[in-house]
Structure formats: structure tokens, C-alpha cells
Amino acid sequence: MTVFEKSDDSVVVVIGSGAGGGVLANELAQAGIDVVCLEAGSRLTYDDIVNDERAMDKKMTWHDQRIGEGLLNPHFPVWTCKTVGGTTMHWTATSVRMSAHEFRPKTTYALSRTSAIDWPLSLADLEPYYERAEAKMGVSGTNGLPPLPMNNNMKVLAAGARKLGYKHVTSTGVAINSAPYDGRPACQQIGFCKSGCVIGAKWSTLYTEIPKAEDTGHFELRPDSMVLKIEHDAAGKVSGVLYADEKGVVQRQRARVVCVAGNAIETARLLLNSASPLYPDGLANGAGHVGKNYLKHVVLGALGFMPGDVHFFRGAQQGGHIADEQRYDETRGFAGGYQIESAGFSPLAVARIGFSGKWGAELSTALEDYTKIAATFITGEDPAQSTNGVRLHETQKDRYGLPVPVVHYEDHENAAPMRVHAARSARRLFESLGARRVVPFGVDMATHNLGTCRMSTDPDDGVCNAWGRAHEVENLYISDGSQSPSSGSVNPTLTIVALAIRQAEHIRGALASGAL
């Protein structure tokens, strides 16, 4: 096992081991670059992964205090992970490319009251990296892999889609092995994707990037290492990080380059917590965008109570998806588009999320039809607003002594008409197959956290450039979904992975040329 000295200032420090950090670290290590990866959570093994949502929640979920405001749950505003692999442990693996227009929200959408900017890169720029991401992750429908076999829930979605005249319904674009791939087995339709896949058929950096990076001899993972602060030298370049190790002892790791991939809440929080006399408002925050422009998708779930059994707990929890409504078509009464996915839930999740706050006969009779439920989950474009974001609580501190993050989110005025349209689509879809009841529901905890350190062409508009390099600090990188200036309509992980591969290529070049 490779171990680097804490005083070794030639290493690249990557903070976080999920879709952004895990991929970036492995890509760098494969190129012979020495990487220390600091992960706040513990490292699980296959033996730790069980078909038990509550047990896995305790093992994987980020439960340190966070405060939600606006439309977010006050006690649990975002659902992220604190474990090696990050949110690739609980993600449901839908891996679809963003559309060309979604990289240009400012130019494309006629919206007011938005702080949206266009990405400093285009779909064409990202396509080669999407291809590499799909190959890395074993995305169904690419690289010779067939579509993921459709379970009952997906079949309901597909049948309803055809009734409605939708043309683009598929179970391609899922990073769950539809056939054995990359040394991992094919999906056995176990369910429990959100609890970490017990057989590793679902792509997660815990099973793929991390062990591959370790095999290179250029990578050291330090789990249970919560980064407290990024330090810099007199010239303003980052020089290392302070972190609390597994015993809570504060350590300093020196670094040549620091890459932050802690998910959009923690990434912004860390930069804000790294304020110094030279960077009084936080690291890389000279233009004031760190923690701002937080995006989380406009989301809507819908339960269809169908005429026959669906048993939607059997098999992949997501996978089937409809692309027709992702198009750019403002005649629908809103800007941007949305994606419709199949979604499977446990009885607890149906009660807790689908019927949030409900009790008595209204809840219990609904659950009596649990086996007949089919469900969709809809994610739509979330126009950027500078007022949505992450800030540090003035007084409350966590167990590391760091200010607790406060996450604020309000809908943009575009969200309501989109949600009405999406709810109508879901209702028509299920009713076309004889559903006797359709229950739409909102969700007050966010999983697709983006935008809080966005990339921009103009340094005044964002935090980092098209490669994720901080405008203000030349050896500091943003390496997760915080970079994204817009949410698009699709699940963000594939884009995060593509950006990480692209960033690794850039860092390799910059190190080789002596620019870093």
C-alpha cells in the first residue's frame, strides 16, 4: 500500500472520493501522478453492504448537521453520502448526456430573474469525455452493452409512454451492468440500488476507481479524514490542507495542487471556511460566487395505483426513462425540459416521501395497494438564482468546530408551470394504462446538488474556468458538480465524471509543462 509523507508537497490532494474526486484521482494516478485522496467517510467492503435501507443509511449517509431554508427540509436539506465512493454509493445510475441547448441556458431561455450563464464549453467539447465516461462506467446501450433488462416498473413506464405517443423511452443510459463488464457481474435485479449494490453491478468508485488507483502505486486513500481548511502560501497559491484524521487529530498534508470534490454543499463550505487575510470572503471567492447559484433540479415524483400488480421493488430502482420532454420547446409554457424516469420505493419510502406528513386511513389504505404501485421520478431544468445557495451559520458549529452549513432554496418562477406539465404527463401516462389513482408528490431533500462554484468564461461570473481551475487560485480545482452552471434535465453524475476525466487531462498537461 502506497503511503505519502504529509510533508510531501509534490502530491495532488483530492478531497472526496465520489464521482468527481474518485474519478479524477484514478485518472491522475493512472498517468503516474501521485495523489492523496482525503475522504470524510469510512471505507465499506462488500461485507458491509446489505439489503437494508436503514442500516445502509447509517453507514453511508452524511448525517452531520445541515440546516435547510426555503423549500428544503430544515433538518435534512440534502441527501448526500459520507463514505468512500460518495454519492456513487446511493445513486441510481441513470447516465444520460446533457443536450446541446442545456449548456447555453442564458442564450437559449427567455427567462427573467435568473443568474444563469452559458457554460464555457459546449456539448461538442464534452462529447469525447462523455464517451470515455460511458466506457469507464459500463453504461447500458454503449460499448457493446445491451439496454438494462426492463423490470415491471420500467415496463409500465414504457407502455404508458407509447400510449402517450412518446418516442424516446429506453433503458439504455444506465451505469448498471446489463452484462458482465469490467470484472463486475451483470445486474441480478436485487433492488436496493440506493443502499449500495451488494454485487457491484452498479458502477461506484468504491468498486472501480479506488482499487484501480491503488493498483498504480501512485495513490493513497485516507478515509475518515475530514478536511477543515485549505491553506495557501504568501503568493496566494494553495499549499496544503488541514484535516481531522480518524482519531480527530488535526493533520496537515502539503500539496502541489488541491482538487475539491466534496459535493456542492461541502465544496462551497470548505472554500468559505478557508477564508484568510488574503481571501477574506473565502478561497476563490473574489467575485462572490462561492456558495451561490445552487441548483438541485425541479423534481416531482408520481405514484400510479395500477389495476394489477407491479411489484416495483423488484429489480433496479431506476433505469427506464423517457427523453421526449427534455426538448427545448417553450410552447409548453416553461423554459427547459424534464426527464421522466421509473422509480422504485420501499413501503417506508412510499409513506415518508410519497405521502409526506400523511397518516390515518389516507395513508394506510394507500399502502394496502403497495404491490400495485408504479412510480416515476421527474427531474427538470432549474434556472440559476444567485439567492439560492450555501452559507455558514453565524453561531452553530459541528463536531469538528466548523460552522454548520445553511442551504437555502426557493423555486424559480419557471418551476411551477413545469411541475404542472410534468404532473399532467405522469397522470396521463398512468391513466392510459388504467390507473385508478395518481399521486404526485414533491421532495424537500435534494440529491442533485450543483452550481455552488460554477465555471465561467468571465471571472466575474463564476468561481472556476472551463477546466474547473479556480479563477483566483491557479493550483486549486473544483472537481465535482459544483462546477456546473446549469442543471440541465438529466441526472448529473455522467457529466461530473466526464468533467473529471477532462480535468485530469488538463492537470496532467499543466504538470508536464510546468504550469502547475
Added chain:
Amino acid sequence: MKGKLDRRSLLLTGAGLAALFVLAGCDGADKTATQDGQSAELLTDMIVVLFPYRQLKRAVYADVAARVRQQLQGRKDWPVLRKEGAAALGSDWRHLGADDRVAKLAALSKTAFFVAVYQTALLEFYSHPDVWALVGYPGESESLGGYIHRGFDDIDWLPEGSQ
């Protein structure tokens, strides 16, 4: 109706035991035990109203209530919440008719007491194996090889031509 009778007789037994303890002039510890028993019964009754399934035996509700109590007792604010909640419900809540019990609980639904009980009970109730069996959820599937050979795609009622 049978369920109602059973519940009533249990309720009477609880009250009878309490009366016996009081009459016997038990010391503080026993008083606490009695109060605990009453509070367990109250919690069980609340969970029955929150998640009513005629098919479920009271023992299942009592089991859920025990798990809920264990969780709530770990909360620093629980003694105060419990006291406030019991006072707000009133001593006769358990003896009210079904509709009145629901109405009274609904009136308290914004209180910290209700929220604490509801959220914990929801978690424990819909994680209980007997409740899973009732709604048709089998839980873990790994040990049976998932559903790849056990009906993950066995839906047979979709309209012709829609597949």
C-alpha cells in the same frame, strides 16, 4: 368489532392494574413503572390511530410502540414533550370514540410532541416485518439471488400493443 373488544379489555386491564398499584400504595419506583405502562399503552393507541390496519394484531402495534419509545427516550427533550403531549391529549383520549380520537390527534399535528411520535413511529412501523408482510413487501432479496429469475419482469396485465 372483535378487535375493538380486545382493545377495550386490554385497556381495562391496564387501568385495573394501575388502580391496584395506587390502592396498594406502591412506592415511587412502582409508580414510575405504572406510568410507563400507561404511557406504553397510550403510545400503542396513538400508533393504531396513525397507521390503522384491521388485519394487524395489537401485539404488532405494541412491538412498534416499544421500538418507538426506545428511540424517543434517547432524546433529551422527550420527557418534556411527553408531558406536554399527554396533557394536550387529555386523560380521556384513549376512551374517546374512533372519530374523536382522530380529530383530537389531528388538532395536535403541528405540536413537537406529535411530530416526534409521528416521525419515529412512521420509521418503525413501515420497517416492521409484519407490516411488510401485510403490504406485500418481502424485504431483502440478495439471499434469494435477487429477482432475475423470480419475476422482475413478470407483469402480465399491460394492454396489448403497449409493450
